[in-house]
Amino acid sequence: MNLVPEHVEQRLRERFPGVALERQTGEAMRDHTLIVPAEHLVAICTFLRDDPELQFAMLPWMGGADYLPRVPRFECIYNLLSIARGARFTLKVRVPEEQPRVPTVTGVWPTANWHEREAYDFYGITFTGHPDLTRILLPEDWVGWPLRKDSPLGYEEVAFTHNTPGRTVPSPSLKKLAPKKVRYRAQ
Amino acid sequence: MTINMGPQHPSTHGVLRVALELDGENVVACKPIIGYLHTGMEKQAEYKTYTQSIPQTDRMDYISPLSNNLALCLSAEKLLGVRVPERVEAIRVLLTELTRISSHCVWLGTHAIDIGALTVFWYCFREREKVLSIYDMVSGARMTASYFRVGGLAMDIPAGLLDRCEKFVDEMPAHVDEYEKLLTKNPIWIARTRGVAPLSATDAVAWGVTGPALRGSGVNWDLRKTEPYSGYENYDFDVPLGSRGDAYDRFQVRVAEMRESTKIAKQAIQRVRQMGETGEYRLRDFKYVLPPKEEVKTSMEALIHHFKIVAHGFFPPVGESYMAVEAPKGELGFYLVSDGSSRPWRMKIRSPSFVNLQALPVMVEGKLIADVIAAIGSIDIVLGEIDR
Numbered sequence: 001m002n003l004v005p006e007h008v009e010q011r012l013r014e015r016f017p018g019v020a021l022e023r024q025t026g027e028a029m030r031d032h033t034l035i036v037p038a039e040h041l042v043a044i045c046t047f048l049r050d051d052p053e054l055q056f057a058m059l060p061w062m063g064g065a066d067y068l069p070r071v072p073r074f075e076c077i078y079n080l081l082s083i084a085r086g087a088r089f090t091l092k093v094r095v096p097e098e099q100p101r102v103p104t105v106t107g108v109w110p111t112a113n114w115h116e117r118e119a120y121d122f123y124g125i126t127f128t129g130h131p132d133l134t135r136i137l138l139p140e141d142w143v144g145w146p147l148r149k150d151s152p153l154g155y156e157e158v159a160f161t162h163n164t165p166g167r168t169v170p171s172p173s174l175k176k177l178a179p180k181k182v183r184y185r186a187q
Numbered sequence: 188m189t190i191n192m193g194p195q196h197p198s199t200h201g202v203l204r205v206a207l208e209l210d211g212e213n214v215v216a217c218k219p220i221i222g223y224l225h226t227g228m229e230k231q232a233e234y235k236t237y238t239q240s241i242p243q244t245d246r247m248d249y250i251s252p253l254s255n256n257l258a259l260c261l262s263a264e265k266l267l268g269v270r271v272p273e274r275v276e277a278i279r280v281l282l283t284e285l286t287r288i289s290s291h292c293v294w295l296g297t298h299a300i301d302i303g304a305l306t307v308f309w310y311c312f313r314e315r316e317k318v319l320s321i322y323d324m325v326s327g328a329r330m331t332a333s334y335f336r337v338g339g340l341a342m343d344i345p346a347g348l349l350d351r352c353e354k355f356v357d358e359m360p361a362h363v364d365e366y367e368k369l370l371t372k373n374p375i376w377i378a379r380t381r382g383v384a385p386l387s388a389t390d391a392v393a394w395g396v397t398g399p400a401l402r403g404s405g406v407n408w409d410l411r412k413t414e415p416y417s418g419y420e421n422y423d424f425d426v427p428l429g430s431r432g433d434a435y436d437r438f439q440v441r442v443a444e445m446r447e448s449t450k451i452a453k454q455a456i457q458r459v460r461q462m463g464e465t466g467e468y469r470l471r472d473f474k475y476v477l478p479p480k481e482e483v484k485t486s487m488e489a490l491i492h493h494f495k496i497v498a499h500g501f502f503p504p505v506g507e508s509y510m511a512v513e514a515p516k517g518e519l520g521f522y523l524v525s526d527g528s529s530r531p532w533r534m535k536i537r538s539p540s541f542v543n544l545q546a547l548p549v550m551v552e553g554k555l556i557a558d559v560i561a562a563i564g565s566i567d568i569v570l571g572e573i574d575r
Binding site for chain 2 (some may be wrong): 026029031059065066086113135146147
């Protein structure tokens with residue numbers, strides 16, 4: 001009864017023949033992951049949800065990732081779950097730095113609402129068509145996208161400096177706090 | 188009228204804001220506003236080794252620390268492609284099931300307080316205290332246990348632990364009877380929860396709700412059965428289901444889960460006994476795991492491994508993994524991306540409370556304001572996990 005991810009990929013290739021679907025491979029890719037073009041994301045998700053053979057009715061989570069300095073820089077990861085078939089499937093969309101835009105999937109799974117807000121909050125990825133794309137975990141007046149790799153760790157703006165004109169941007173001494181390099185290398 | 192609801196739930200003081208749009212006593216719109224407890228765990232994890240992130244996870248859902256530890260360790264183990272010894276799996280199952288009992292105790296006590304039944308709280312916290320002292324025994328900490336490690340446990344279980352767990356597990360069903368005596372047929376309790384905050388199975392799935400809240404709506408989905416980890420496929424237990432998806436059903440599911448957890452814990456104790464009260468508690472793959480301290484004192488090779496693991500941790504292969512466990516509140520998963528270095532390139536935490544809270548408006552819109560309190564209690568949220 002259990003559905004294998006290879007079968008899901010095959011169904012998608014049959015249904016979307018002209019669309020560039022790329023299976024992500026790598027040394028330790030532990031989950032079957034398919035990279036799909038952003039413009040077909042909603043159609044693919046709707047198909048995966050509605051196809052009676054697949055029934056991916058749940059989106060347990062989606063999230064962003066930053067792969068600086070790679071081009072395209074960002075990624076959105078969608079983890080899909082089919083309760084009826086007992087299977088999971090992972091979709092990815094690659095997002096360029098200049099125009100970090102992805103169509104929203106809130107119309108397919110309403111649960112995507114908060115996840116997409118979180119990805120926007122952390123990475124500044126815009127989800128077009130999202131009903132309420134605002135910051136969710138950070139304060140609404142926060143400047144910058146904290147989970148981007150070029151955003152440093154360990155600095156917090158002094159409270160209430162936003163009341164002083166000219167001090168709304170983080171101070172330039174931030175560069176000192178740039179990510180530490182790993183000192184040891186694997187053999 | 189628009190008001191800010193609460194705080195009324197003990198875990199929401201100052202950290203959860205629920206904006207309600209009211210028409211008289213009826214809720215027209217509901218918007219939970221979160222983020223007050225955000226500590227940037229996902230960002231911090233990128234600057235820490237995998238092992239250093241384990242204590243962080245204790246602070247997510249701070250009433251079930253070991254489930255959080257387990258999820259991170261399993262995801263890292265999946266990334267490494269290793270599986271821990273059976274004895275370790277049995278100990279992990281035993282302790283996470285006790286965690287489930289204690290988490291449900293906290294939930295039941297606080298949920299009952301919200302609704303006005305103060306007595307239950309004292310009973311529940313009495314049992315929770317026993318679980319905390321078991322944590323204390325294994326790890327030295329009552330709440331932030333950090334007892335699991337990638338590839339095993341921090342140390343072997345102490346002598347007498349199994350007897351203590353067994354005593355607790357044997358007594359627990361009678362205590363659950365006590366809770367039920369106070370609530371299950373209590374007319375006030377039924378009036379406040381029956382038919383309140385209903386969530387249909389379709390809505391629950393569409394909103395990504397997991398755990399007892401999903402099963403309360405009658406969807407048979409428990410990761411311990413459907414995507415078994417840590418050898419759960421070898422345990423005999425049932426998955427309690429609700430039918431109407433209201434607050435009362437979620438209550439019954441959790442109470443039944445406490446009984447099931449005692450069954451699982453009992454089987455786990457037997458397993459650990461069979462494999463020895465002392466024995467293997469870590470993988471013997473010293474590229475990933477610290478060698479036992481006794482060997483470090485005598486073997487040069489073990490000392491080198493010890494030094495390397497402590498100094499820079501282990502180096503997983505380049506890749507990604509996502510692994511979820513059935514935490515007391517639902518699906519708790521860690522998505523890890525490794526770039527081959529000793530720190531994760533990306534760690535995404537899929538926390539059940541975050542997703543379950545999002546379904547709150549679905550449950551309460553169009554209902555009475557008093558039901559919002561019962562609804563928040565019945566979905567069992569912990570803000571530490573929501574905001575991470």
